[in-house]
Amino acid sequence: MRYSREHKQETHDRIVKKASVRLREKGAHGIGVADLMKEAGLTHGGFYAHFDSREALVIEAFAYAMDRSMEHWRKQSDQVAPEKQLTQIVETYLSALHRDNPGHGCSIPSLGSEISRESPKTRKAFAGKLDEMIEMMVGFIPDMSRKAARKQAIATLATMAGTMLLARIAGTSELSDEVLKAGKDSALEGARREPKAVAAKKAKQS
């Protein structure tokens, strides 16, 4: 082999990593193969030694970005007490820093609209990661039955993603800050609230 055994894999990973940032910044169709390769310090011709098609890279970059988000959540949640984990995640997610750095942030608000129009293959890959993310979120919801926690996890994630979507549309205006604040408070209050079914069950037991 021309290069050491790991060389190709390292290059492949570098392309995916750089692409995951640029695609989140510019959209799933907002940047071309040549520019993505240039980001990784290469020329466009070599692209097809690493990927079957542009779409294949997009799928890998999506998965990579979602994995990085989840890794980031894990690191954050490990640093605080269980009952504070959700607050920690929500406050970081719905910050101006995240709003202003889509390239290193969650893919759902930055790529969500486009994903739903991609091929079934791409959509399935993304939906799988979405489910993983929901499951991780379940772990952050305190004091609920699994079923109720999953429901709450979905609702909280939807509020987080929707809030970021609206905040980014509003840019960096007053409205944008207002949106972030409203979404943050709502996401936290919603998860703190005990669902009626569980409350009723508890009342019965005591």
Next chain:
Amino acid sequence: MRYSREHKQETHDRIVKKASVRLREKGAHGIGVADLMKEAGLTHGGFYAHFDSREALVIEAFAYAMDRSMEHWRKQSDQVAPEKQLTQIVETYLSALHRDNPGHGCSIPSLGSEISRESPKTRKAFAGKLDEMIEMMVGFIPDMSRKAARKQAIATLATMAGTMLLARIAGTSELSDEVLKAGKDSALEGARREPKAVAAKKAKQS
């Protein structure tokens, strides 16, 4: 003039109307000028008699779509009692019918991700419509101070848009239905809940 006075305006409106559907279906960059004109029964050459650029049409089509959504909300809310308006809006918004028909639905989940990357001109136009939508939502929130209602309106809209975004990523799977249900219940419960500040004020008064 070659055609009657209203003819050009009618054609213009037809292009905008058809484009607003197709752009929501295919994305802000997902369909070309030639195809958009064909939708309106014309050829592409005539496009620039109606619009300065493709972007100008996109802006008009965005505004049109948002106006139609708000008109739709108004019509629906007019048919039910004030305390049921929010439920009506949320349930229609977070339905499988809406999920499966992005072309005739709300632009926020279908175009939101892309809007935040458009020119300031496009973003401002959209942000203005977003604010109008929030204000309309305020009118559906019962029994709250204006400030609290606006906050709740933003949170509810974020949950609605985020839920639809997630549901569309999940396609038409079980997960998608689960997401719709979780988002619906959360949006309704959140708005029904009285914020602490208002509750305290009421307690003081009585």
Next chain:
DNA sequence: TGTACATCAGTGAACGCGCGTTCACTGATGTAC
């Protein structure tokens, strides 16, 4: 009322450009002896 002319919404060919993809080639390094 009838006729000649002016208007301009709409047509369709053409443009320049950037895109995803292909391909013949290169040359640094691993492998065989």
Next chain:
DNA sequence: TGTACATCAGTGAACGCGCGTTCACTGATGTAC
């Protein structure tokens, strides 16, 4: 250890294609007389 050969990640020109935009032209209809 040294040398000749094989490999293949990466290069850069070229491809076919679709895009947004331009432009000379058309022809139905409004207007002037």
